[in-house]
Amino acid sequence: GTKTADAGDTTTTTEKAETTEAADTAESTENVSADPADYKVVMIVKQSDSWFDDMATGIDQLKKDTGLNVSVQVPETGDAASQISIMEDLIAQDVDAICVVPNDPNALVPTIQKARDAGIVVVTHEAPGTADSVDLDIEAFVNESFGQLFAENLAKAMDGKGKYAGFVGGLTMETHMAWYEAAVKYLEENYPDMENVATEPYEDGNSVEGAHDKALEVLKAYPDIAGFFDCSAQGGGICEALQENDLAGTVKVVSLALPSMSSTYLKDGSMSHGLCWRPADAGYAACYAAYLIASGQGVETGTDLKATGYDSVELEGNIGYGNAPLEFTADNIDDYNF
Amino acid sequence: MEPILCARNISKSFIGVRALNNIDITINAGEIHCLAGENGCGKSTLVKCISGVYTPDHGEVEISGEKYKNLTPIEAMNKGIQVIYQDLSLFQHMTVAENIAISKLKFEGNKTINWKKIKSIAKEQLNKIGVKMNLDETVGEISMANRQMVAICRALAQDAKILFMDEPTTALTKTEVDHLMKIMLELKKKGLAIVFISHKLDEVFTVADTITIFRNGDKIGDFNSKDLDEKSLSYHMTGREIEYPRYHRTCKDNSPILEIDHLTRKGQYEDISMTIRPGDIIGLTGLLGSGRTELAMSLFGLNPTQSGSIRINGKETSIASPMAAKKQGIALLPEDRFNQGLFIERKIKENISSALIDTICKKGLIRKAEEDTIAQKYVNELKVRTPSIETVVGTLSGGNQQKVVIGKWTATAPKVFIMDTPTVGIDIGSKSEIYEQIHKFADGGMAIIFISDEIQEIMANCNRVIVLANGKCIREFDENELGQDGADKIITDLIGSQSAEEVTP
Amino acid sequence: MTKKIDQFQKMLLIIIVIYSVFVSVKNPQFLQVQTVFDIVKTSSTTMIVAIGLLVVMISGGIDVSFMAIALFGSYTSLLVMINTGINSLVFAFALSMLIGTCLGLVNALLINWLKLPPFIITLGTQNLFHGIMTTFISDKSFGSGVLPSCLHEFGQGTLFKVATENGSAGLTVSLIPVLLAGIATYFVLRKTMIGRGIVAIGNDEESARRAGFNPFKIRLFVYAYSGALAGMMGIIYAAQVNALYPNKMVGDELMVVAAVVIGGTKITGGQGKIFGAVLGVLIIYLLNSTLILIGLSSSWNNLFVGAILVIAVAVTSYQERVKNRSHLIFTE
Amino acid sequence: MNKIKKMVGKDLDLSILVGLALLVLVTVAGAFGGSMYSGRNIQSMAFQIPEFGFLALAMMLSNMVGGIDLSIIANANTVAIFTAYVLNGTWAFGTEGIARVILALIVAAVTSLIFGAFNGLIIAKTSAPSLIATLGTMTLIQGIGMALTGGSSIGDIDPLFAEFGKSVVLGLPLIFWLFLLVSLILGLILSLTGFGRKLYLYGGNPVAARFSAVNNEKMSILVFMATGFLAGMAGLIILSRVNSAKVGYGDSYLLQTMIVCVIGGISPNGGKGKVQGVVIAIIMMQVMSSAFTIMSLSPYTKKLIWGIMLVLVLGLNHVIAAYSQKRTLKQSMKNLQSAQ
Numbered sequence A: 001g002t003k004t005a006d007a008g009d010t011t012t013t014t015e016k017a018e019t020t021e022a023a024d025t026a027e028s029t030e031n032v033s034a035d036p037a038d039y040k041v042v043m044i045v046k047q048s049d050s051w052f053d054d055m056a057t058g059i060d061q062l063k064k065d066t067g068l069n070v071s072v073q074v075p076e077t078g079d080a081a082s083q084i085s086i087m088e089d090l091i092a093q094d095v096d097a098i099c100v101v102p103n104d105p106n107a108l109v110p111t112i113q114k115a116r117d118a119g120i121v122v123v124t125h126e127a128p129g130t131a132d133s134v135d136l137d138i139e140a141f142v143n144e145s146f147g148q149l150f151a152e153n154l155a156k157a158m159d160g161k162g163k164y165a166g167f168v169g170g171l172t173m174e175t176h177m178a179w180y181e182a183a184v185k186y187l188e189e190n191y192p193d194m195e196n197v198a199t200e201p202y203e204d205g206n207s208v209e210g211a212h213d214k215a216l217e218v219l220k221a222y223p224d225i226a227g228f229f230d231c232s233a234q235g236g237g238i239c240e241a242l243q244e245n246d247l248a249g250t251v252k253v254v255s256l257a258l259p260s261m262s263s264t265y266l267k268d269g270s271m272s273h274g275l276c277w278r279p280a281d282a283g284y285a286a287c288y289a290a291y292l293i294a295s296g297q298g299v300e301t302g303t304d305l306k307a308t309g310y311d312s313v314e315l316e317g318n319i320g321y322g323n324a325p326l327e328f329t330a331d332n333i334d335d336y337n338f
Numbered sequence B: 001m002e003p004i005l006c007a008r009n010i011s012k013s014f015i016g017v018r019a020l021n022n023i024d025i026t027i028n029a030g031e032i033h034c035l036a037g038e039n040g041c042g043k044s045t046l047v048k049c050i051s052g053v054y055t056p057d058h059g060e061v062e063i064s065g066e067k068y069k070n071l072t073p074i075e076a077m078n079k080g081i082q083v084i085y086q087d088l089s090l091f092q093h094m095t096v097a098e099n100i101a102i103s104k105l106k107f108e109g110n111k112t113i114n115w116k117k118i119k120s121i122a123k124e125q126l127n128k129i130g131v132k133m134n135l136d137e138t139v140g141e142i143s144m145a146n147r148q149m150v151a152i153c154r155a156l157a158q159d160a161k162i163l164f165m166d167e168p169t170t171a172l173t174k175t176e177v178d179h180l181m182k183i184m185l186e187l188k189k190k191g192l193a194i195v196f197i198s199h200k201l202d203e204v205f206t207v208a209d210t211i212t213i214f215r216n217g218d219k220i221g222d223f224n225s226k227d228l229d230e231k232s233l234s235y236h237m238t239g240r241e242i243e244y245p246r247y248h249r250t251c252k253d254n255s256p257i258l259e260i261d262h263l264t265r266k267g268q269y270e271d272i273s274m275t276i277r278p279g280d281i282i283g284l285t286g287l288l289g290s291g292r293t294e295l296a297m298s299l300f301g302l303n304p305t306q307s308g309s310i311r312i313n314g315k316e317t318s319i320a321s322p323m324a325a326k327k328q329g330i331a332l333l334p335e336d337r338f339n340q341g342l343f344i345e346r347k348i349k350e351n352i353s354s355a356l357i358d359t360i361c362k363k364g365l366i367r368k369a370e371e372d373t374i375a376q377k378y379v380n381e382l383k384v385r386t387p388s389i390e391t392v393v394g395t396l397s398g399g400n401q402q403k404v405v406i407g408k409w410t411a412t413a414p415k416v417f418i419m420d421t422p423t424v425g426i427d428i429g430s431k432s433e434i435y436e437q438i439h440k441f442a443d444g445g446m447a448i449i450f451i452s453d454e455i456q457e458i459m460a461n462c463n464r465v466i467v468l469a470n471g472k473c474i475r476e477f478d479e480n481e482l483g484q485d486g487a488d489k490i491i492t493d494l495i496g497s498q499s500a501e502e503v504t505p
Numbered sequence C: 001m002t003k004k005i006d007q008f009q010k011m012l013l014i015i016i017v018i019y020s021v022f023v024s025v026k027n028p029q030f031l032q033v034q035t036v037f038d039i040v041k042t043s044s045t046t047m048i049v050a051i052g053l054l055v056v057m058i059s060g061g062i063d064v065s066f067m068a069i070a071l072f073g074s075y076t077s078l079l080v081m082i083n084t085g086i087n088s089l090v091f092a093f094a095l096s097m098l099i100g101t102c103l104g105l106v107n108a109l110l111i112n113w114l115k116l117p118p119f120i121i122t123l124g125t126q127n128l129f130h131g132i133m134t135t136f137i138s139d140k141s142f143g144s145g146v147l148p149s150c151l152h153e154f155g156q157g158t159l160f161k162v163a164t165e166n167g168s169a170g171l172t173v174s175l176i177p178v179l180l181a182g183i184a185t186y187f188v189l190r191k192t193m194i195g196r197g198i199v200a201i202g203n204d205e206e207s208a209r210r211a212g213f214n215p216f217k218i219r220l221f222v223y224a225y226s227g228a229l230a231g232m233m234g235i236i237y238a239a240q241v242n243a244l245y246p247n248k249m250v251g252d253e254l255m256v257v258a259a260v261v262i263g264g265t266k267i268t269g270g271q272g273k274i275f276g277a278v279l280g281v282l283i284i285y286l287l288n289s290t291l292i293l294i295g296l297s298s299s300w301n302n303l304f305v306g307a308i309l310v311i312a313v314a315v316t317s318y319q320e321r322v323k324n325r326s327h328l329i330f331t332e
Numbered sequence D: 001m002n003k004i005k006k007m008v009g010k011d012l013d014l015s016i017l018v019g020l021a022l023l024v025l026v027t028v029a030g031a032f033g034g035s036m037y038s039g040r041n042i043q044s045m046a047f048q049i050p051e052f053g054f055l056a057l058a059m060m061l062s063n064m065v066g067g068i069d070l071s072i073i074a075n076a077n078t079v080a081i082f083t084a085y086v087l088n089g090t091w092a093f094g095t096e097g098i099a100r101v102i103l104a105l106i107v108a109a110v111t112s113l114i115f116g117a118f119n120g121l122i123i124a125k126t127s128a129p130s131l132i133a134t135l136g137t138m139t140l141i142q143g144i145g146m147a148l149t150g151g152s153s154i155g156d157i158d159p160l161f162a163e164f165g166k167s168v169v170l171g172l173p174l175i176f177w178l179f180l181l182v183s184l185i186l187g188l189i190l191s192l193t194g195f196g197r198k199l200y201l202y203g204g205n206p207v208a209a210r211f212s213a214v215n216n217e218k219m220s221i222l223v224f225m226a227t228g229f230l231a232g233m234a235g236l237i238i239l240s241r242v243n244s245a246k247v248g249y250g251d252s253y254l255l256q257t258m259i260v261c262v263i264g265g266i267s268p269n270g271g272k273g274k275v276q277g278v279v280i281a282i283i284m285m286q287v288m289s290s291a292f293t294i295m296s297l298s299p300y301t302k303k304l305i306w307g308i309m310l311v312l313v314l315g316l317n318h319v320i321a322a323y324s325q326k327r328t329l330k331q332s333m334k335n336l337q338s339a340q
């Protein structure tokens, strides 16, 4: 979807005149501006927490770097309903592009459709399942391989044997479930001595407390448990539970992790591995991609989205894969500060 | 006689009414001072003004020589003013002992609670008035009469100088009232000033030294009780002659409308039988806890019976719910007007139509004009004192509220109307109006079960009387027996003997 | 108040016993000290706010802002500690409880001023407090590394430890504040005049006023007290999860209300017992912490918990109703 | 002018609310100019109102009988899940096209009524406080949805049905008209019918209602069935808007519905309030919410504003009521004096 410039910003008319001129000379035929300041891009995140706070810093950086008119909308709760309602309002406000990290991608599809019908570019992040409905979906990596990364690290920590349990934020969280399933499948295929204690993941409700309480219960129900992996960033709760039972280090933990929230656990050994991708970079890349599409420049394999790990995206259908997984250990955790 | 309290020029208005108009009153130590007047004439309001609950619009109160313009309840209590309110103001979930002792301890400035002391205070006060009670029961579990005693003990515990009693006898039966009167006279002898409010004139004359009469917020005057008799008192109160004409059944239809056979619910009432014909007004009397209310509730479908049968118009039926009762033409005027009878925040007309909703509906829609007509009709007939049918019921005086509840049920034109103590807290003027209505209903063929403690009222209104004790029917009087001289004495004695038996074990 | 354990609490104990037997049969692992220790630890924070809420509910009110208060108190005081480098548990508790008290006073003032149901008021202040904190103080999360170390020591601290199959289990020190809160509350409610005033205004405010109590002052105390307990709970919570978030806790209020009501506290006020509230909280935690033990898969959790909750509510309420009806009390 | 005065006198709370709503509308217009009331934006707001609106109406009904229904969101989602299973063919029983949509609607109506009746039965038959009874059923009903779906979203629904959520009639969404219609009907039922009257009486004093031969059990069950039904409608609208159903959608609405009801003048103690008030409050909240989006407010600031709003409305109601009472008192005393 391309878009004409006049629907964009209305405040900086003089600038626009200049850029239109520049664009004219550059592309000579189409009346399309490439000046980022002419494009209004809005990023809708899931909720307010450290993860998305970091994403917001990335977006601020993008604004500074390029002058793109980009802002962040934070819903009151992690609920698809709030995201939809914000998106509806934005459609009516006639922005140029919307980036969204959907809570529930399927629920958002009709609204995305509506936005695109209104000529708005939509870029998602963490929603490969609904990539057909959007202009572009930016992924830090392939979900399956990220899940396998969980498995690989857990197996390494557990020496390839013993019982383990997997946690997700909630059964309704699509990416968590994808990682969980990929991880379990990978372990089943490659590590016959490792045994998943349950058929379904446990829910920590995206809270440290939940992870802590569930971990305590798992420890009781399966005293011989040897490892946990947590697809939501609440592995700290499991570590706390282990410390209480003098099991820290004995029972291994691999978790999605934010450096600021889990560096201590990595350092004191209760968490063996943290996995992550940088939200700031993802936000940066997604918004930049949205701008590229909105301004008609497009994104294709090899495009540089100017963020670490996204310097050469791999386009598969509508999904643009970066190569941005991060792996934290006690040794490298101090290199990150988000 | 030394005056310990003088109120001067007290005026108080509420929205739309002037409740008190320049009232002066002097209360002397060692005297029982009665306030008399019709419903809504401002008696309770005066009490509240004097005890600091309301701030009067004008006027001042002088207690033991000190003048107050804005008396607070705390100051009043410190000055020895104690009020037993119409609603008793007890704490349902607290024990008897604590209810009695708590305000005393509070006023002594105690910061901590000594449970032993609480019990000893309670015991002492109960002994003082000669009543035995389980101190550890919660007030919610004891009878109305005992609650009244608790309220009195609580007031006495605080060395009251003036005791206000706002209709303390409404929930008591004759024997209990007598006991209370005795206690009041004892207290008077000890130098206490008592201000007593009651709509039962015999009570007033038994204890009163002085009677102050109010009409419509104005004071008519102070009278020495010896200078008045029931007739002159009621004349002063109402401004007209009041008479309670005796009821005689005129209805010709003698086929029974309601027959009860050996009705039993263990622990509440046993083996009750009666036959009621159109035009009968059956008096149901007996001690508190004798099972009258329970029986009434059973007939209204709120208290399942265990055995026995009920026949209406000769057909055996079971009354499983108030809806079924209403369908059978049975109405109940409940004992607890405030909680069971009224929608306190709603208008008079909505209260009156509340049992009639299905009738005034056409295709599910309320016919508002019809509702207004009906409401206006019963407001007029029962002489409810109100500016309009749109008035919210909560702002009416107690007596007028009761009239609204009566209106609500008479509007359904019931065949059998059970009235559980219908004239409690109602002034003599309105009473006679209500009696008149009841007679008119009965003449029109309605059967009425009239539950009451007032023998006088029973004698005037009933053509048959059943006396209950401990859930059993101990005596039945028919029209002839009632007609004989001294029947009232026999009934009084019957109830009295029961209570004597009860006290002895 | 006379009988130590009333009918209602007996009912709850029976429910707990039956359920425990059921779990033990399904999984004998349930029968070990660690179970008790774990439940004590996981429920300790809820216990404290439940006790605070109990006091409010006995006074005839309700408070749904206590989680926001807990968050406000703990977040702010820990933030102060992080920024100033103070590393003292006493300071944390003192400041957090002070803030809690102040916010509680705000609740009481608003309730007194607006004369509206406390449910509505505290629903408003819940938003207000949380909004003020996150807008004017900070909305950043803090991980374990930055938090004062005394906090983690407290959160992990145990009174004593016993060896288990694969490690050891300790009885959390958080039990001490719970006991303190419980005993203090018992003392206040039972042995002080203000406590009886709380019960009195819960029974009937007008009557209490006539008996010489000052409902306004009592209400100030009640909400301040529950606020202080909430502040205390906030610190314990932060210590246990060893992290500080600006958006946790808020939203879990109704579960606590339910626990207190299941424990036999009258929603209309005037009656309620600490032991009952404790049992109510226990039932909810017992339920939630045995799902894995009985081998229930996650997608069936809610169905199971919901069913048990509905049964418990129905059984206890029905008993009460039958008792009331036989006394011709219609509670609806 | 006189008419307005009369109206204000008759229903003070509602008038204050209307005044406040107008104030909000004007302020917002002043701040954002035309963009706020462009046809597009109005349409967008009208699209957002119904799903929340139906939930708020459901909450209102339960509040009016002095109760609270915490299970409405769970109910809406689970109804949506049932309906989605019909519409995507899993439970279609061989129906196709329009027949399938009709079957789905029937399933939605029946399930929502059953959930509501279940609440009503527990509350009516055991006298359980609705707060904890519905907390239990909320978990239970959510559990049913969870057990059925395992947490994943149920999509692929019949496009015929999806149209319903998108269609626009006379410039406004069909679902918005539906919301207005249902509000109107509900308002009329409450103010004009016997059922409505009984509901007010029952809400005001259930014991007296029982003694007035109102069938309390029936009332309670009916009211909660109606509550359930409205929640089910919300579920259908959610389904038609997002084309899929999932446990947990709209969980954040729960507290908001309570706030809207309070602002709309519903007393949680029961027996008081009007549909108009709630509808105005819903619209006002939507306008504010959209304005918040335009201003890119942080979620916390939004929360702060909601809190201030609530306390402000309540405070205003209180102050004005006290003032007007004083005035009436003075007036009536003057009348009394002049009469003398």
Ligand SMILES: Nc1ncnc2c1ncn2[C@@H]1O[C@H](COP(=O)(O)OP(=O)(O)OP(=O)(O)O)[C@@H](O)[C@H]1O
Binding pocket: B014, B015, B017, B018, B019, B037, B038, B039, B040, B041, B042, B043, B044, B045, B046, B395, B396, B397, B398, B399, B400, B425, B427
């Ligand atoms: N809180 C109130 N608000 C408005 N009007 C009131 C209020 N309290 C009393 N009134 C009115 O003041 C008048 C006097 O009422 P009051 O209760 O003093 O009467 P009373 O003499 O005690 O009657 P009763 O014998 O029925 O108890 C009545 O008209 C009543 O409607």
Ligand SMILES: Nc1ncnc2c1ncn2[C@@H]1O[C@H](COP(=O)(O)OP(=O)(O)OP(=O)(O)O)[C@@H](O)[C@H]1O
Binding pocket: B141, B142, B143, B144, B146, B173, B286, B287, B288, B289, B290, B291, B292, B293, B294, C326, C327, C328
């Ligand atoms: N002394 C008592 N202790 C405990 N409960 C009592 C006592 N007396 C009565 N009750 C119970 O209180 C309830 C109400 O009794 P109540 O005294 O109203 O009966 P009643 O026959 O209607 O008498 P009355 O109409 O004179 O009040 C009944 O359930 C009764 O069993």
Ligand SMILES: [Mg+2]
Binding pocket: B043, B044, B045, B086, B166, B398
């Ligand atoms: Mg009076």
Ligand SMILES: [Mg+2]
Binding pocket: B292, B293, B335
């Ligand atoms: Mg009785």
